[in-house]
Amino acid sequence: MIRVVLPAHLRSLAGVSSELSLDVADPPTIGGVLDALESAHPMLRGTLREHGGGARRPFVRFYACEEDLSHEPADSLLSAEVVSGKEPFLVVGAMAGG
Amino acid sequence: MTGVRILVGTRKGAFIITSDGDRRDWEVSGPHFPGWEVYHVAGSLLDPERIYAAPSGGWFGQVIQRSDDGGKSWNPVGNEFRYASETGTHQWYDGTPHPWEFARVWHLEPSLHDVDTVYAGVEDAALFRSTDAGATWSELPGLRTHPSGSSWQPGAGGMCLHTVLQDPVDPQRIFAAISAAGVFRTDDGGQTWQPKNHGLHSEGIPDTDAEVGHCVHRLAMHPSRPQTLFMQKHWDVMRSDDGGDNWREISGNLPTDFGFPVAVHAHEPDTVFVVPITSDSHHFVMDGKLRVYRSRSGGDEWEALTTGLPQENCYVNVLRDAMAVDSLDSCGLYFGTSGGQVYASADSGDSWAPIVRDLPAVLSVEVQTLT
Numbered sequence: 001m002i003r004v005v006l007p008a009h010l011r012s013l014a015g016v017s018s019e020l021s022l023d024v025a026d027p028p029t030i031g032g033v034l035d036a037l038e039s040a041h042p043m044l045r046g047t048l049r050e051h052g053g054g055a056r057r058p059f060v061r062f063y064a065c066e067e068d069l070s071h072e073p074a075d076s077l078l079s080a081e082v083v084s085g086k087e088p089f090l091v092v093g094a095m096a097g098g
Numbered sequence: 099m100t101g102v103r104i105l106v107g108t109r110k111g112a113f114i115i116t117s118d119g120d121r122r123d124w125e126v127s128g129p130h131f132p133g134w135e136v137y138h139v140a141g142s143l144l145d146p147e148r149i150y151a152a153p154s155g156g157w158f159g160q161v162i163q164r165s166d167d168g169g170k171s172w173n174p175v176g177n178e179f180r181y182a183s184e185t186g187t188h189q190w191y192d193g194t195p196h197p198w199e200f201a202r203v204w205h206l207e208p209s210l211h212d213v214d215t216v217y218a219g220v221e222d223a224a225l226f227r228s229t230d231a232g233a234t235w236s237e238l239p240g241l242r243t244h245p246s247g248s249s250w251q252p253g254a255g256g257m258c259l260h261t262v263l264q265d266p267v268d269p270q271r272i273f274a275a276i277s278a279a280g281v282f283r284t285d286d287g288g289q290t291w292q293p294k295n296h297g298l299h300s301e302g303i304p305d306t307d308a309e310v311g312h313c314v315h316r317l318a319m320h321p322s323r324p325q326t327l328f329m330q331k332h333w334d335v336m337r338s339d340d341g342g343d344n345w346r347e348i349s350g351n352l353p354t355d356f357g358f359p360v361a362v363h364a365h366e367p368d369t370v371f372v373v374p375i376t377s378d379s380h381h382f383v384m385d386g387k388l389r390v391y392r393s394r395s396g397g398d399e400w401e402a403l404t405t406g407l408p409q410e411n412c413y414v415n416v417l418r419d420a421m422a423v424d425s426l427d428s429c430g431l432y433f434g435t436s437g438g439q440v441y442a443s444a445d446s447g448d449s450w451a452p453i454v455r456d457l458p459a460v461l462s463v464e465v466q467t468l469t
Contacts, residue, residue: 009133009158013174043174047158051178059157093157 002033002078003088010048010091014041019088028083030062031074037091048091063090100469102424103168104432104453105149106440107136107462112151114139114169115453121430121444124453130172131163138419141466142208142216150216150232152203160202162218164232175232179203179220182237188222189251198222198242205419207262211269219259223250223276225288238288241274246293246310253277253313253332260418261314266321273327273342278303278313281329283342294342298331316418318360320367328370328397330360330418335372337397348397353384359421363446364429368396371423371431371447373416381436382413390433392447406450407441414439419462426467434460 001021022036049056062069081087100119111129134153142148149165163172185198201221209215218226224242226235265271270287280295303311313332329336336345349355354374363369376384388407391400414435424430431443438457443450
C-alpha cells in the first residue's frame with residue numbers, strides 16, 4: 001500500500017480526514033499513484049492534473065523522501081521507501097500569493 | 099414556511115443566509131467550501147432544494163458542487179469543461195491571437211424548463227450545458243464558434259460569459275452576455291447565435307457602435323415581459339423592448355452610469371435597480387456613499403435609495419452577479435459588496451439593513467423565495 005497525503009482543500013473535497021492508503025498497479029509510478037487516487041476519489045479528477053491523465057496543474061507539487069518529483073515523467077518509478085509505505089507520497093499546493 | 103434563502107459566493111467560500119417572510123432575523127451558515135473562490139451559487143426554480151455552486155481556485159482548478167437539500171449537504175459533481183471543437187483563438191489584451199483556454203465557471207443558470215438541466219457560463223467565453231444535474235457538461239459550441247469569435251477580447255476580469263437569461267415562455271430562446279464581446283441570442287436552443295448589440299455605443303473600442311466588442315456587464319429581465327431587457331454596460335444603462343434587437347440608453351439622471359449589476363423588481367416590470375460606481379478607473383461608489391438607484395419608469399428617471407446604507411467613508415464595489423430580488427409580496431432586494439457586507443431591503447429598496455458585515459469579498463448574491 002502506498003501512503004498519500006493530500007492538501008487540506010483536497011481532503012475536504014474527497015471527504016477524507018487523514019492520509020490515504022492506495023493499491024497502485026505494478027510497476028508503481030507517479031502516474032500510477034495519481035491514477036489510483038483519481039479512481040478511488042473521482043471528484044479529484046481535474047484538480048491535480050488535467051482531465052484524462054493530462055499535465056500536472058501548475059501550482060500542484062508532488063514530493064517524496066525530501067525530493068521534488070513534480071517535474072519527473074509520469075512513468076517514473078517510485079522509490080522503495082514510498083512503495084513499502086515507509087515514506088508517504090505528498091501532494092502539495094505550492095506556496096503562492098502574498 | 100414562507101421565507102428567503104440567500105446564496106452568497108465570496109472570495110473565500112460560500113454562505114447561505116435564511117430568514118422567514120419578515121426578513122428581520124437572519125441565520126447564516128458557512129463558509130461552505132472554505133478557502134475556495136466561489137464565483138456563483140444558484141438554485142433551481144423548479145426544485146428550490148437543488149442548488150449548484152462553482153468553487154474554483156488557482157491551485158486545484160474548477161469544482162462544481164450540488165446540493166439536493168437546500169444547501170445543508172453538498173456533493174461534488176462533474177468538473178470537466180472541454181470545448182467541443184477546435185478552439186482556435188480570440189484576441190489577447192495586446193491584440194495578438196490567443197488560444198481559447200478554460201479558466202473557470204463564472205455563472206450557473208439552472209434551467210427554467212427542466213430540473214436536471216443547468217447552464218454554465220465560463221471563461222474563456224463559452225456556454226456549457228448539463229442535462230444530468232451537473233454530472234457531465236457539454237459545450238453549446240455555436241456561440242464560441244460564431245464568426246466574430248476570433249475578434250473577441252477579454253475585459254479586465256477575463257473573457258467571461260457571465261450572464262445567461264432564459265426566456266420563460268420560449269425554451270429555445272436564451273440570451274448570453276460576454277465581456278467584452280456583448281450580447282448574443284439563440285432562438286434554437288443554443289445551436290446558433292446572433293449578436294444583439296445594435297444601439298450600444300462604447301467609447302473604449304475602435305468602432306464605437308460595432309456589432310460585437312462591447313463590455314456588457316449584466317442583463318436583467320422580468321419574467322412577465324421577456325421582450326424587455328435591461329443592461330448595465332461598462333458605461334451606460336440600456337434597455338431593449340424587442341428581445342435585444344435594438345437598445346436605447348436609459349441612464350437619464352444617474353450620477354454616473356458605470357456599474358455592474360442591474361435587477362428588475364419582482365412585481366413591477368418597469369422598476370429597475372442599479373448601483374452606480376464612480377468609473378472604470380475607480381471601482382468604488384461615488385463620494386463615499388453607497389447608493390442604490392431605482393427607476394419606477396423603466397429608466398431615464400432615477401432616485402437614490404440611501405436609508406440604512408453608509409453615506410460617508412464607503413468605498414466598496416458591487417459586482418455584476420451580486421444583486422438579486424425575492425418575490426415575496428413586498429419585494430425584497432439584496433446585494434453584496436467587495437467589503438464583505440450583504441445588505442437587504444424588504445421594501446423594494448426604500449430602506450436597508452446589513453445582514454452581515456464581515457464576509458470575504460462578495461462575488462455573487464442570489465435569492466430563493468421559499469413558499
